[in-house]
Structure formats: C-alpha cells, structure tokens
Amino acid sequence: MKNTRLQRVGGLLLLVAVILTSIALSLQKPVNPIRIGVLHSLTGTMAASEQYEVAVIRAMVNATNRQGGVLGRPLEMILADGQSDPETFAKEAETLLRDRSVSVIFGCWLSSSRQAVKPIIERYDSLLMYPVQYEGLEQSKHIIYAGSTPNQQLFPALTWARQAFGTKLFLVGSDYTYPRSLSFIINVLGPRIGLEVVGEHYVELGNQEFDSLPREIFASGADFVINMLNGDSNTGFFHSMDKGYQQHADRTLPAVISLSLDEISARALPNLQGHSYLSWSYFYSPQHWTSLEEPIVQDALTNELAGQPVGFYPVSTDGYKTVQSFRS
Template sequence: MTIASKKASLIALLMIGTALTACSKKPEGGEAPKTDAAAPADGVKVGVLQSLSGTMAISEVTVKNAEMLAIEEINAAGGVMGKQITAVVEDGASDPAVFAQKASKLTESDKVSTVFGGWTSASRKAMLPVFEKNKNLLWYPVQFEGNECSPNIMYSGAQPNQQALPAFDWAKDKGYKNYFLVGSDYVYPRTANLILKKHIEGAGFKVAGEEYQPLGGTDFSGVIAKIRAAKPDLIFNTLNGDSNVAFFKQMAAAGMTPTKLPVMSFSIGEQEAQAMGPSLIEGSYAAWNYFQTLQSPENAKFVAAYKAKYGADAVVTDPMVHGYLDVYAWKAAVEKAGDFDPAKVRAAAVALDPIPSPLGPAKFAPNNSLTQTAYIGQADPAGQFKILWTSKAPIPPEPYDPLAFPGKTCVIP
C-alpha cells in the first residue's frame, strides 16, 4: 500500500486532473446514462466495472468516464435496437477479489447483458471464471500479456506483439543493447517481461536486471541501486498505477531522469502524465496503440466530446479509447446479431466490418482480439506524446508468443 502522504497527493492530483461522472456536465441532445440496477421495461442493462478507488484509480476512473460517454452518446442517438442503456457502475477497488465479486453481482444478480471493464491482468483473471460460468461477455480495454484465449472475453487492448515487441523493435533500431526490466509484481509485468527477455536474448542482447515491486509499492531505493550498478541503455517499465509516481520521483532524485537514462513505459499515458506531473516523465517514451495527438476526424470528434463532458483540461488515453470503442463494438455486434445473447454477440463481433473509431478502422479477429497499429511516443512538457514511430501496417493479434509459448495457438469455436 502507498504511504499516507503519497495517497493524499495522488487523490489531490486526480481531483484536479479528472472530473468524475457525478460532477460532469450533461451533453446537449441526450439524458445522462442511468446508473441504477433497475432498467426500464424497454431498456437493457450493462455493467461498467473499473477501479474507482485504490492504487489503480489513477488510470481506471477515466476509462469508466469514456465508457459512460459512449453509453450516453448511444442513448442520445436512440439506444441499441431501440432500447435505452442502463449502466450499472461498480468499483473493483484495485483488488482482484473485489472484481470477481462485482462481476458475479453484475452477471447473476443484476443480470446485465454484458460488462465493460478491468485493467490489471490479475483483475481479468479473477473475473474470467465468473464470465465463463455465467456465459456472459467481458469487454477488456487494456494491453496485457497474452497467453490467454477465452470465448467470454473480447480483448481490445494490445497483445504483446502489438505493444511490447514493437517497442523492442524500435529500441533495437535505435541501438539499445542492454536492458533493465522493472515491473509491478503480478501476472502482466512478469509474463510481458518473460516475452521481452526471450526476444532480447534471441537478438544477442543483454538483460542487465529484472526487478518487481508489489502493486502500489513506493520504495524503489533497492531497485534504483541495482539499476545504477547495472548501467543499462534503456529501462522497460511495466509498473502500474501510482507506483509510477514514486519510481520516477526517486529516479529523478538519484540523478537518473528520462533524458539521462531512457525509460520505455507500457502503462503510462496522458492521464497518468497529468496526475504525476508532466515534468516528471518529460522525455520518457511510451508504447501504445493510441495517443491523443493522433490526427484524424474521428479522434478530433472524440477528444472534443470528452473535453465537453469532463472539462477542457481533460486528456484521453489508449485504454480510455479502447473502452469507448468497446461500447460501440458491442452495440454494432448486438445489432448485427439481432439479439443481446452474449454468445451471439461474440460471434457477430468477430464478423463485423471495421468500425470507425478514434484509433482508426477497428476490427476484431476470430481470436476475440483487436487488430491494431503500434505507436512509440515521447512525453513533452505538457504531458502529451509526440509520435516518433508508427508500425508499417495494423498488426494482427497473437495471443501466444511463439518464442515464449511455442506450439500454443488460440482457436475459439
């Protein structure tokens, strides 16, 4: 757990940087989405399950906001098959056990048609048996470690071959040969780093060190001492949540700012940059499948809509856009299937034509994962990311890395 002063500071930053739904403006042309468990007779219920408290709130509150914005827009445009959406919002509290409990409540007691949410792989893996048992469908919006394939989860976040490995390809091209891996101690960082190690060593390069801290941990003195001794060329950072605040502050205090020792992060986006303070990560790198700085009419429309609802200073991130896309993809799949049944919706989702989105045209592959473009960005003084590199084409998802998990494939009947 974080110490009291860190938590107080983080809460203050979040209150400044993020306007929560309860105090948001209602957009013109539609009613705010309902958040009670009772849907009207002509409506349909969905679950929205994110961490609204705890160490992951720094990242997940705004994903919830984006999902709610999509629901509100859809309701204002007439709903789904003529039905208004009622969102049942729950707090996963940054605790996998709570996520499992709330997933059970949503699917069994509230009888929602589908659920949007989750961030950490620990939370997703805790929810997975619930969705498989109850034959419901979770739309998961965050990059993850792969090595999983379920008919009851739509994985719109990046697989490793769409985020971590493109970051390594970029680093190779830049001449980096000596890497240090730092992560939170749970399944995503450990598995992502296993995959990275296989590729780093396969290229004849060196892993100078590998260190983990508990999720929410704030003491990086030992880790930083090992980094200093190892003298890496680049740090791959798979820390999540507010541990990043402590890590970057303590690295700066040790004289290892991102301009002196490059850091490539996989879970820091625009929202985290604002909450942490842009100066703290200025010059560092991030790998995602979306940055707010992407230039397209669809992205400009989304950013404007989000700012109109949550404030002119609000920023948007990759997981937020994926959460927003997930709601629209569910709507399109329901309408293609002509039914709210989760199995029929899943089958329709992977058969959809590309969906216009802030990411660009988005399409789910038969393995329930999204085909998407990879980007490398560098943090600027305002906490935005200048895009330095773009993959040559959208990258098909590979749930199982062939070096780390040879012979494993994903086939969903």
C-alpha cells in the first residue's frame, strides 16, 4: 500500500515536472514577429524628404521592441524603396503584401504614389498608414490619413498671407496630383476671400531649371507665391529666386510660402532676403510633445533620435503618429 502511494505521488510529480518543462520550453520558443512594411523613397527626387520618415519609423519600431513589442510580439520592419516613382511604389507594395507577408504598410509621400498603392492595399484587404499632408478629395477604409488637409494648412496660409502681403498670388508646383488639386481649390475658393491668381507654373518632379521663372513672377505683380514644389526641385527654384531677389533688391518683392518644404531643407536653402515662409502642421521640438512621458517616446528620443538636428521632428511627427496609431 505504501509503495502504491509512493508510486502515485512519484507519478504525479513526474507529470507536473513534464508539464512545467513543456511550458518552459514553449516560453523559450521564439515569438513570431509582426511584420510591418515601410515603403518610402530611398532614391530619386523625394529621397531627401522621405528619409526622415524612415528614420523616425525605425526609431519607433526599435523603441517599441525594447519596451516589449505589441501584444508580446516584436515588430519586424521590412523596408522597400519606392524610388520616387508611383509605378515602383505599386510594385513594391504588392511585393511586401504578397511575398513578405507584412500586416500593414507605412509609406508614401507624394499623392501620386499613394494613389498608385491604394488599389493594391484594397485588393489585399490591408492597411496603409499615410503620414503627410494631402489634398483631401479621397477616402478609403484601407488608408489612415495622418497628415493635414487644405482646410488645416492651405486656408490658414492664404488668410494670413492676404493680411500680411496682399491679394495677388502666383502658384508654383510640381506637376502631379497634390499641387494640381490645390490649384483647383485656390482658383475656386480664392476669389471668395478676395484673392486673385495672377499666374501659375508647373514642372515635372526633379526639374531644376527655373532661370526664367523669377522674371515671370515679378512681372505678374504677385504679392506672394504659393510654392507646391516637392523634392529636390526646391533647390533649383530657391537658388533661381534668390538671384532674382538680389538683382531687384530695390523693389518690393513677393513672399514665398512653401507647403511641402520641411524645416531642415528650408534651412539649407536661401531665405530669399527674409521672404521665405513655411506652412506646416506645427513647428516645435520634442520637449513640447504631449506624449513625451510615454516610455516608448522617451526611449526613441534617448536612443535613435538623440542629437537629431533642429527641424527633424516636425517633418517626422506625422510618421511618429502613424506608428503610435498602429501600436494602439
């Protein structure tokens, strides 16, 4: 009888030991990561702008993993280069979803790239986290639009410029969806607030030839210019305008208000004798972020984002918001 009890107790202990060992072994198994696609331009005319979005997403992913991941699973960032080309964006989006099995894509800057990716995202019943300002006029249950719309960025700029400079404006932009859409909005709604469009000029993405444009703008009598150029076209535009401003320093010259130029890029360009302005969602350093006390934000700022130049944060906070939204 005594031996039987000992056998039962021994068997029970052995069973418990096997169960605990199985649990321990299961806990030691690597947890499958949540794959997220990051699709931005690493090359081409938009690389100078989109690199900051990639940097902040990478920082937030790494910080999230150091803080335990999402639902106990680490995030794995799969990076793809859209090459500043909408067709390449569409191709890479499909590769990320079909071949790399990502759960979500963070990416695109140009509206033309977003529009190229949109049907791919919808076909795979996936989600695109789109980080920057856009023209509105579109909605999809498969896209989170984190940037500002014209009523939040364009209209305040126009209202302020009318009061500060005058009623005549000249439109300059890259020849694609966002600038053309904003031009349409300005031409329709501008007269209602007393504005007159006295000229328009559009160029292909990446264009650097603006030698004759300053004369055209000055001759139009414009009080200010709405600049909707994207990417490195701003370099050619600002240097050409600066030459014109220096040659006509004795006259009143129009202000230039840029809608797609970040602070870092603007600081590297001529300030047009003090006539260069930016309209952006907000301009402030991370110490003013309302979510600064969140551990993941502190982690990212302490590590990957430490020492970033002034102006890095405003352009990348929309990217930050998309990661925060996904984590939530």
